[in-house]
Amino acid sequence: MNQPDLRITIGNLVFKNPVLTASGTFGYAREFEPYVSLNQLGGVVVKGISLEPRRGNPPPRIVETAGGMLNAIGLENVGLDRFISEKMDYLRGIGTRVIVNILGDSLEEYQTLAQRLSDVEGISALEVNISCPNVKKGGVAFGTDPAMAEAVTRAVCAHSSLPVIVKLSPNVTDITQIARAVEAGGAQAISLINTLLGMAIDVRSRRPRLANIVGGLSGPAIKPIALRMVWQAAQAVKIPVIGIGGITTTEDALEFLLAGATAIEVGTANFVNPRASQEIVEGIGRYMTENRINGISEVIGGLVLS
Amino acid sequence: MHQFEEQAEIVRQEQLAPEIFRLTLNAPQIAAAARPGQFVMVQTTAGYDPLLRRPLSIHQTIGNAQVQLMYKVVGKGTRLLSALTPGKTIQLTGPLGHGFELAGKDSICLVGGGMGIAPLYFLAREIMRTNTPPKLIILLGARTAQELGPLPRDFHDIGATETFFATDDGTLGHHGFVAELIEKHLVPENKWAVCTCGPHPMMKAVVGQCRKQGYECQVSLETMMACGISACLGCAVPRSDLSGPYLHVCKDGPVFKAEEVAWL
Numbered sequence: 001m002n003q004p005d006l007r008i009t010i011g012n013l014v015f016k017n018p019v020l021t022a023s024g025t026f027g028y029a030r031e032f033e034p035y036v037s038l039n040q041l042g043g044v045v046v047k048g049i050s051l052e053p054r055r056g057n058p059p060p061r062i063v064e065t066a067g068g069m070l071n072a073i074g075l076e077n078v079g080l081d082r083f084i085s086e087k088m089d090y091l092r093g094i095g096t097r098v099i100v101n102i103l104g105d106s107l108e109e110y111q112t113l114a115q116r117l118s119d120v121e122g123i124s125a126l127e128v129n130i131s132c133p134n135v136k137k138g139g140v141a142f143g144t145d146p147a148m149a150e151a152v153t154r155a156v157c158a159h160s161s162l163p164v165i166v167k168l169s170p171n172v173t174d175i176t177q178i179a180r181a182v183e184a185g186g187a188q189a190i191s192l193i194n195t196l197l198g199m200a201i202d203v204r205s206r207r208p209r210l211a212n213i214v215g216g217l218s219g220p221a222i223k224p225i226a227l228r229m230v231w232q233a234a235q236a237v238k239i240p241v242i243g244i245g246g247i248t249t250t251e252d253a254l255e256f257l258l259a260g261a262t263a264i265e266v267g268t269a270n271f272v273n274p275r276a277s278q279e280i281v282e283g284i285g286r287y288m289t290e291n292r293i294n295g296i297s298e299v300i301g302g303l304v305l306s
Numbered sequence: 307m308h309q310f311e312e313q314a315e316i317v318r319q320e321q322l323a324p325e326i327f328r329l330t331l332n333a334p335q336i337a338a339a340a341r342p343g344q345f346v347m348v349q350t351t352a353g354y355d356p357l358l359r360r361p362l363s364i365h366q367t368i369g370n371a372q373v374q375l376m377y378k379v380v381g382k383g384t385r386l387l388s389a390l391t392p393g394k395t396i397q398l399t400g401p402l403g404h405g406f407e408l409a410g411k412d413s414i415c416l417v418g419g420g421m422g423i424a425p426l427y428f429l430a431r432e433i434m435r436t437n438t439p440p441k442l443i444i445l446l447g448a449r450t451a452q453e454l455g456p457l458p459r460d461f462h463d464i465g466a467t468e469t470f471f472a473t474d475d476g477t478l479g480h481h482g483f484v485a486e487l488i489e490k491h492l493v494p495e496n497k498w499a500v501c502t503c504g505p506h507p508m509m510k511a512v513v514g515q516c517r518k519q520g521y522e523c524q525v526s527l528e529t530m531m532a533c534g535i536s537a538c539l540g541c542a543v544p545r546s547d548l549s550g551p552y553l554h555v556c557k558d559g560p561v562f563k564a565e566e567v568a569w570l
Contacts, residue, residue, distance in 0.1 A: 027537040034309040035399075055551055062530050062540035067354040069532060073539050076552070220354045248354075271533035272357060273349075274399060275311055 004288035005295045006281070008042070008262050010240045011163040011188035013124055015097055015263065017042040018296060019253065019281045022244050022267030023101035023127060023167070024048060024073065026277075028087040029094055035274035039095030040281055045265060046083075046091065048101040048129050049117075051109050053079030063200050063209040068219030068246070069268060070198050072212035075103060080113060084120055092122035099165065103129040107155045114160035126162050128152065128187075131169025131194035143169035143194075146181035153185025165242065168192040168233070170222075175229045176236035183237045191242035191265060192233060193226045219268040220246045227259055234260025234301065248276065250283025260301045309535070310335040314398040316390050317372060322455030325379040326421075327388045328365065330372050336400045337367040342429035343405025343501075343526055343561040346373065347534040349397040350383040360384065361531045363425035363503070363560070364401065373398070376424040402534045403560045406501050406524055408433065412440045413496035415521075417512050419447040419484055419504025423457060425526060426503055434465045443491055444469040447484025447508065451477035485511035494519055501561075502526070513564045523564035529555045544568040 006017035020043040026032060029044045038044065056076025063070045078086065083100075091098045100123050104110040110128065117123055130152055131143035142148045149166070157164050166182040168175065170193035179190055195216025200209040208214075226245020234241045243261030247253050248269040256264045269276035284296070293299060314331040321327055336346060347359040360383045365376040379385050390396065406429050408414055414433060418426040423446055433442055444466050448454045450473055458478070461469045470487055471479025480487055485508060492498055498519070502512040503526035516523035532538035534556045542552035543559075546568050553559065553567060 024539075025537060027535075031535050031537050035311050053551070056539065056542065058544070059540075059542045059552075060530055061542055062532050062538065064356055064358050064530075064532075067357055069357060071532075071538070071540060076539050076542070219357050268357075268532075271538050272359065273311075273397065274533070274535060 002294070004285055004293060006284060006288070008296055008300075010125070010165070010242075010262060013097065013163055015042040017281050017284065018257065018263035019277055019284070020045055020099065020242065020263055020265045021270060021277050022265035023129065025267040025270045028091065030090050032270070032274055036278045040278050041096050042263060042281070043097035043099055043124065044091070044094065045099040045101055045127050046087070047077055048075055048103045049077055049080055049083045049113065050075065050103050051080050051112055053077065053082065058211045060209065060211055063215070065198070065200060065217065066221060068217055068221035070200055070210060070215035070217050071195070072210045072215035074212065080116060084116075088120060088122055097124040098122060099125045099127050101127040101129055101167070102156075107152060110152055111155050111159040114156040118159070118161045123162060125165055125188075126156065126160060127165040127167050127191060128156050129167050129194070131167055131171070143178070144172050146177050149178050150181040150185040153182045153187050157186035163188040165189040165191050167194055169194050170225065170229055171197050176232050179233040179236045183239050187239060189240040189242060189262070190233060190237065191244055193222070193229050193245045196222055196225065218246065220248050222246045223252060227255055230256055230261050231259040231303070247280070248272070250280050250287060253280050253284060254287060254299065257296070257299045258301070258303045260303070262300055308339040309400065309402065310339070312336055312398050313395050314373070315395045316392050318392060319388070319390060322376070323453050326453065326455060327377055327379070329375045329377070329387065329390070330368070331375070331396075331398060332371060333373045333398050334371045336398060337373050338370045340364050340367050340373065340401040341405040342432050343425050344401035344403050345534070345560060346375070346398050346400030346402065348375065348387065350386040356383045358532050359397070359399070359534070360387070361528070361534055361556075363526065364428055365424045366428045366431060373400075376421065378421050399534060403556055404558070406526075406561050408499060408501070411499040413498045414440050415443045415445065415488070415492055415498050415500045417445045417484060417488065417500060417502040417504070419508040420449070420453070422502070422504030422508070422526070426501065427457070427460060429501060430461060430466050431464045439465075441496070442466055442468065445472070445484050445487040445491065446470070447472040447504065449474045454478065483511060484508060485515055488512065488515040488519070492519070492521070498522070500524070510569050513569055516564065524561050525564050525567070526561045527555050527559050527567065531556055544570070
């Protein structure tokens with residue numbers, strides 16, 4: 001039997017396989033060079049970039065919870081100029097698709113980021129973070145209000161020649177409403193879920209464990225919620241869905257594909273096992289060979305309901 | 307970058323004191339590359355609880371093939387680690403971060419407290435292995451003599467004869483804080499390079515002493531950390547002027563010049 005075909009298509013972009021790395025869990029890719037053959041991955045989504053550098057939140061920024069972790073990093077990043085001058089050279093040579101995650105406080109900031117990054121060689125797509133719960137201004141409002149979500153999508157699409165993926169917040173009542181709004185705004189794909197807003201308290205000191213008080217929950221603990229939302233969103237929109245949320249093993253990734261995701265992003269698992277993303281690529285290939293599946297499209301949306 | 311992910315087989319698990327263990331692992335790539343002050347991320351379970359690996363400093367390497375860790379059981383992760391027996395394997399990432407830098411120093415003092423002594427043994431051993439070792443004074447603090455276990459003998463065996471102790475209960479050496487030994491044992495005429503690792507209040511006191519005397523001081527910091535490889539950015543510490551970008555313990559440290567970081 002031939003090698004199984006893992007290629008997937010989002011918009012007019014072909015990816016060599018459906019395994020991407022989630023923003024904020026894979027640095028600017030170079031951090032993982034000792035552990036992963038980067039060119040084996042479907043793509044890399046780099047740490048979220050804002051127009052100006054961001055310092056992030058004071059420590060403590062992370063706390064471990066049952067089967068997961070809370071983070072309140074506060075979107076620390078080097079800013080657009082340094083990203084382009086210091087990180088892109090390396091990223092152009094990694095042999096896989098580079099998706100740049102962007103975040104802003106205003107429509108104008110998103111527009112400027114979209115415009116400037118469209119002129120940079122070596123970027124395959126933008127992923128728009130409208131959902132990060134950590135920063136007090138901006139962020140939350142865009143991702144939790146359908147009209148604002150649509151407006152920011154429209155603004156980015158209008159100012160960019162690159163395909164636009166919008167990353168959704170799970171901290172909403174009805175994920176399908178936001179998914180449809182973003183599709184109407186012109187997104188080529190959606191990715192979900194970002195972290196769930198959570199909290200932890202030290203009972204001895206009676207103080208919150210995070211300096212920011214609240215933070216985003218990620219890791220295996222959130223996988224069932226993420227899977228449910230991906231399944232719901234995939235039925236609500238026609239554009240491709242990228243599944244994110246607690247994916248740690250090959251089986252996790254396959255569940256998301258069966259639920260209707262065209263691709264997946266590996267997040268917190270990169271912290272736990274730096275080789276996780278590559279192991280999942282290899283695992284999906286083995287699963288397909290063992291089950292005599294020629295193309296990954298036979299898996300995507302293959303959930304059996306009756 | 308000389309960093310590796312290794313499946314490490316457990317060679318020995320020794321209990322040194324009621325909650326203190328010394329774990330020897332077969333990890334040849336990490337052992338060959340490791341420098342004193344660097345750390346590894348250690349898997350404690352194949353399951354999801356606890357989820358994250360634990361950052362532990364390297365206690366020593368043995369024969370370019372083994373990595374030894376010394377740790378105290380403080381929670382679920384270290385409890386699981388202490389239950390592992392020879393022949394079992396765990397995943398190990400390392401060596402990570404920047405170690406101590408002592409090239410060209412002729413008067414060195416190491417000040418360790420509790421588990422902070424772990425990396426200082428590796429450092430002391432490397433110092434004593436040089437052809438003409440510099441003057442080396444070692445000051446070690448613990449709650450009790452029992453907590454120090456075999457360490458006094460270990461330091462003696464590598465030829466670090468000027469090693470002095472302080473215990474909270476007075477069961478070994480000075481009855482009091484280890485930082486108080488600096489004034490007692492270091493002649494101010496020498497240009498001392500002090501390296502310290504231990505609980506935050508202890509290091510703060512050491513840094514204060516060094517500042518007073520004008521000694522150079524390097525500190526090894528510990529923070530919450532998810533990845534150890536500068537991806538999560540969870541291990542932020544403020545700079546001494548409390549402005550500008552945060553430093554990250556995994557990448558900029560764990561060893562810093564004392565004046566780089568804020569002592570809050």
